[in-house]
Amino acid sequence: MASALRSFLRKRSTALIASPHRHHQQPLLIRNLSTEAAADSHSSFAQRLRDLPKLLPGTQIKPDASKLIGRTPLVFLNQVTEGCGAYIAAKQEMFQPTSSVKDRMAQKFPSLMSLQIYVALQQTTLIEPTSGNMGISMAFMAAMKGYKMVLTMPSYTSMERRVCMRAFGAELILTDPTKGMGGTVKKAYDLLESTPDAFMLQQFSNPANTKIHFETTGPEIWEDTLGQVDIFVMGIGSGGTVSGVGQYLKSQNPNVKIYGVEPAESNILNGGKPGEEKLMFVH
Secondary structure (H helix, E strand, O other): OHHHHHHHHHHEEEEEEEOOOOOOOOOEEOOOOOOHHHHHHHHHHHHHOOOHHHOOOOOOOOOHHHHHHHOEEEEEEEEOOOOOOOOOOEEEEHHHOOOOHHHHHHHHHHHOOHHHHHHHHHOEEEEEEEOOOHHHHHHHHHHHOEEEEEEEEEEOOOOHHHHHHHHHHEEEEOOOOOHHHHHHHHHHHHHHHHOOOOOOOOOOOOOHHHHHHOOOOHHHHHHHHHOOEEEEEEEEEHHHHHHHHHHHHHHOOOEEEEEEEEHHHOOOOOOOOOOOOOOOOOO
16 A cells, blocks of 8 residues: 555656756756656556556545445435324435436446447447436536436426536436426437437336336445334435335335325326426426
8 A cells, every 4th residue: 555655646746857058047846657657648647547546445436436336325204294193214326426316327327238339338429318416417427427418308497407417417308398208208218219329218117217226226225224124205206216115125125105295287107198297306
């Protein structure tokens, strides 16, 4: 550990160099960021940044922000649940890098594809329909991996979401709010057909969306509560989280009750029509 740290610090050492033509001036202070030739300085410094965990073995430094995804804590809600007759805990998915449970799906999407597709994505357009949170998470991962990201989203979604997606470099296409998510998904498929070398993860129909929560979110809840779960409540967007967590909890205890919640203005699963949502970040 100590020798690795010394090696890293030597590469960032500071040197004093005097100009041969200005004998009476103070020496120039130059920070040597690389021991390589000047032409290779940028590439060698970038490579050292990538190798930093190797240069400092045993540290707890994450190699990139995606490694922060998962293992979010549960916290009891005390003041707002007084007198309700139950202990209510909330899983703090806001601790994910983009403050959303959707980071779990976005983190896994490269592993869902073949190596050939994964490599091709460096020159491919990634297209995804979203109600907001998944789009932010996908834009985040695309920015890290260097993919081109195009997102379709209903125009009623908040300005904050749009700003976040564009800040990560994604192209955003807004769709007719009266057509709900169905119109957003259709627009994404239209783009998929008309865009050369495009790829879509499709969170709304991809079974991996449910599987990821069966393998991660569900077990985390079960382990952190020591199996003392009677009811699980979750907002429904794509349905992946409530389905995956619900399946896992039911596999551990068939008596656990699962409740999905959707906005009254867009009460699709109960036979209603798609519509504008007044409350953002419910799902």
